[in-house]
Amino acid sequence: MKQINGSSTGISKYEYDRRRFPLAEIVAQMFSMPVEQLERLHEALPQGYKMVQVADQLHVPFHRTFYDHVNPNGKNGFAQCQTSLGREFLDTYDLLARELIKVHLTEPSYFQVIPILRIQIPKNVAIVGRHRDADGDGRHHPDEVNVFLPVTDTYRSNTIWAESERDKKDFAPLEAKVGELIVWDGANLLHENRANDTGISRVSFDFRLWPFSKYVRRDGVYSLIMGVPMVAGGYFKS
Numbered sequence: 001m002k003q004i005n006g007s008s009t010g011i012s013k014y015e016y017d018r019r020r021f022p023l024a025e026i027v028a029q030m031f032s033m034p035v036e037q038l039e040r041l042h043e044a045l046p047q048g049y050k051m052v053q054v055a056d057q058l059h060v061p062f063h064r065t066f067y068d069h070v071n072p073n074g075k076n077g078f079a080q081c082q083t084s085l086g087r088e089f090l091d092t093y094d095l096l097a098r099e100l101i102k103v104h105l106t107e108p109s110y111f112q113v114i115p116i117l118r119i120q121i122p123k124n125v126a127i128v129g130r131h132r133d134a135d136g137d138g139r140h141h142p143d144e145v146n147v148f149l150p151v152t153d154t155y156r157s158n159t160i161w162a163e164s165e166r167d168k169k170d171f172a173p174l175e176a177k178v179g180e181l182i183v184w185d186g187a188n189l190l191h192e193n194r195a196n197d198t199g200i201s202r203v204s205f206d207f208r209l210w211p212f213s214k215y216v217r218r219d220g221v222y223s224l225i226m227g228v229p230m231v232a233g234g235y236f237k238s
Contacts, residue, residue: 001099004180011164011174011184012104018179021096024151026089027203030069031062039152039200042121066117071226090114093207100147101209104183108212110236115149115205116225120158122201125193127160134187139221139230143214146186150204153177158202162191183209210236 005013018024028035033044045061069086097111120126133140148160154176161171166188174182186206196202221230228235 001096001103003103010189011162011182013176013180013182014100014104015180016096016099021092023089023092023096023149023205024178026085026092027066027151030065030085030089038203041119041203042201045121062119063117070114093205096149097147097207097209100181100183105145105209105211108238109145110210110212110215110232110238112207112209113228113235113237114226115207118202118204118206120193120196120202120204122158122196122199124196126202126204127193130190130192132186132188132190137224139224140187140208141210141216141218142187143210143216144187145209145211146184147207147209148174148176148182148184148186148204149207150176150180150202151178152201152203154202154204156198157194158196158198158200159204160186160191161194162186163189165189208236212238 001014001016003012004015005011024038025035028038031038031041033041041062069083070090071082071086093115101107101109101111118126133144133146134142150159154174156173156175159176160174162174162184163169163171167190169190171190171192174184176182215232217231219229219231222228223230223235226235230236232238
């Protein structure tokens with residue numbers, strides 16, 4: 001894994017070996033389609049279908065498929081994977097997250113147990129509203145580090161738009177190709193989606209890193225989608 005841009009803006013891009021970390025290929029197998037078809041998965045949805053209700057992601061097509069592979073118990077907590085593809089995905093993701101921690105944070109850190117799947121189909125968004133992750137309901141801590149990992153090419157309106165510094169509001173798209181990931185400060189930077197006018201779908205994963213040196217245990221805080229305690233040994237692992 002190597003960094004392919006500077007981090008003066010707090011946004012760093014890395015390139016990883018797709019042969020070693022074939023996440024896009026595993027996801028395509030889960031969805032029973034060639035990897036090249038991921039950007040057109042909206043064609044398999046009913047006309048007019050919208051995926052903007054974040055809290056209901058476990059009950060919509062493709063999201064349900066993914067979570068059935070990696071965590072069949074849904075909101076009851078993180079259990080043994082149901083499928084061999086689910087285990088292959090999580091093992092590959094674990095290796096990638098650990099390598100990223102070594103090259104980017106260079107200190108022992110927790111990382112998210114299961115990354116969050118995001119799908120942004122044409123004429124739609126994948127998150128609702130402009131926000132900072134550490135604002136609002138307080139689920140995310142300001143010292144968490146966000147990682148954006150697309151498994152389709154992301155550009156213009158089919159990706160996250162974020163400011164480069166807090167309150168600067170100079171929104172620009174987080175653009176990356178398959179085989180690249182972006183580390184950024186989503187906890188403290190305003191970000192949003194815009195209506196996708198590219199004609200292709202974005203399929204991506206979000207996950208978070210949390211250095212041991214900055215970790216604060218917060219009991220009574222649970223994840224939105226899976227209802228898991230957002231502590232080491234729950235939402236996070238090392």
